[in-house]
Amino acid sequence: MRLTVVGCSGSMSGPGSAASCYLVQAAGEDEDGSPRTWTVVLDLGSGAMGALMTHVDPAEIDLLAVSHLHADHMVDLIGMQVYRRWHPGGPLGPLTVLAPAGAVDRLRGVGGDGPDEDYAGEFTFREHDPATPVHVGPLRLEVFPVRHPVPAYGIRITGPSSLGNGEVSLAYTGDTDSCDGVVALARGVDLLLSEAAFQEGRDTVRGVHLTGRRAGEVAAAGGAGRLVLTHLQPWTDPEIVRDEAIAVYDGPVDVAVPGARWTL
Secondary structure, eight states: OEEEEEEOBSSSOBTTBOBSEEEEEEEEEOTTSOEEEEEEEEOOOTTHHHHHTTTSOGGGOOEEEOSOOSHHHHTTHHHHHHHHHSOTTOOOOOEEEEEOTTHHHHHHHHHTOOTTOOOTTTEEEEEOOTTSOEEETTEEEEEEEOBSSSOOEEEEEEEEOTTSSSEEEEEEOOSOBSOHHHHHHHTTOSEEEEEOOBOTTTOOOOSSOOBHHHHHHHHHHHTOSOEEEEOBOTTSOHHHHHHHHHTTOOSOEEEOOTTOEEEO
């Protein structure tokens, strides 16, 4: 299983990165037994559609999972919708989108489309259900409610090890502050991709985002094998946030940048 950072800028696109978008891929087999790569996209924020096209043909995506419906995590769904409806080779058909309740109405608001537009030709929307894992080829997705001003979910993906020795797992927090849900999400994963949009001593409001320190505490409490910090706003020094995490978490700590890749 492989994780690629497409966009990692927090709350908006930045001068060097699109907003949130991550690519998870794993080798597997098609229904007829032929080898293929299975592809899941996590979030599709502002600027992410163009950046995504440098990594994968959007026509080859098997599933798109949206952590929550803030614009910096979903606004480029409109770009994906246009790509699928007006592709020069003909309409591509519906792509399964896992999202919180209300995703179609939210997308209408972004696209400026009327109440009769349901995007059924391009997307099949499926509401997040923490009780029901979703399988995409060899990948298994589970969602965990987390703490944010709107309904939000962390996403855990389990899939085949690239070393051929069983399963590995990664977890993506989406946007959250500290809560039981995000610790449960992180429990035992090989890699925790955690937002760290706030900075200790600078951002004091609670219930919105993690700091580097709080992300490190989540990784430590969950026993995650590696911590990757993401969703830092353009005005934040990544080394300050990384140092916060290192102070409370003993495992390896990286800061996400576009194009960064981890093979599990």
